[in-house]
Amino acid sequence: MVGTSPKANSKREDIVEIASRLFYEQGFGATGIKQIIDEVGIAKGTFYSHFQSKEELGLAWLKARHHIWNQWFEDAIAGKGSASTQLIATFDFLASWLKECDYRGCAFINTMAETPNAANPMRGEVMSHKQKLHERFQELAGVHCQDSGEAESVSQTLGTTLYLLFEGALVEAQNFQDSWPIDAARSSAQSLLEN
Amino acid sequence: MVGTSPKANSKREDIVEIASRLFYEQGFGATGIKQIIDEVGIAKGTFYSHFQSKEELGLAWLKARHHIWNQWFEDAIAGKGSASTQLIATFDFLASWLKECDYRGCAFINTMAETPNAANPMRGEVMSHKQKLHERFQELAGVHCQDSGEAESVSQTLGTTLYLLFEGALVEAQNFQDSWPIDAARSSAQSLLEN
């Protein structure tokens, strides 16, 4: 065989895939290496031949999570018509995603919560992820303001406000284990978007 | 002496006080009993004569935190004039509090993040705290709407929107380790309050 037939996951990918699920469901700190290697079906030493440390695996998790989550986000708003329709669709996406994950919340926010040390590299991944999401909201708001003839300065403010509502709804849905905050945020967003 | 002169803290209060600081700064899961008793200056057995378990101490922490934080909140908005002025003052309070705690964020949100098990009693404390804060925002919004002759149905929506902005700003200030989200939320709130 040249190159292994059905392109099975590499062992490193297996580790990241399984660790990602456990880190998200249980938290990074609460998940031990033992559980990860048991579920992957490898020995401790094999794991440490792929990763220098648990933290390196944590970084790989967050990097992968960033891409997967962004994909979900973009898929959910793609081809939804106008920018304002897309912005509203982000709240529908939020509701269906959080319901599916049983209101476990955002991997990045949860990780930041258990990472008080400013020097922890995982913090950088959180900030970078949120930075890009914020920019995406501003981009969508920018298109909306162009569509409706608003000033550019307004779009910055609007994008940030919608982003804060999105994040607020996300964390409150987790706190209350219910989607009512998302419904409320969606309504607020609708009011903000109709001039 | 009748009743011990300067009314020194009871040992149980000492434990809660010190544990509260450590739980908040480092996280509940990341803080060990050992560190708590060392800093209080008591032995393990003494601790377990005051608390059945670490979780019971965690509950005592959150209950105490609820009262202390509410006090901060109320003190910061008391005597600020109209309800709309008070609502804006909540964002000023948010900014000064988060700066003071070095953007460690909300003890309840952080605890929820590291508590995926739905049966964990600490979750109830989080939900109860946030429920009351949400109600407080709705109450303030209700007064504002009365002042400005708005309908009652609007005040519910307004209170929830401001609450979501408040919480969103709180968690994003933590993510970015900066107060710009609070400034942005304050501006949004101001727009929402001037009809």
Added chain:
DNA sequence: ACTAATTGACCGACCGGTCGGTTTATGCGA
């Protein structure tokens, strides 16, 4: 036969929690 990958026993440190023993405080009869 040689190399690369994999193994799991093992390391010291720490986890939450228990328990038998010791110290300290109190009450009381004399």
Added chain:
DNA sequence: TCGCATAAACCGACCGGTCGGTCAATTAGT
């Protein structure tokens, strides 16, 4: 005021288990 019994508070060694991480030995692939 003293001696003593009782009880409450406190102590820290110790429990089994888990933590992240290492490494010499073994296996598998070529």
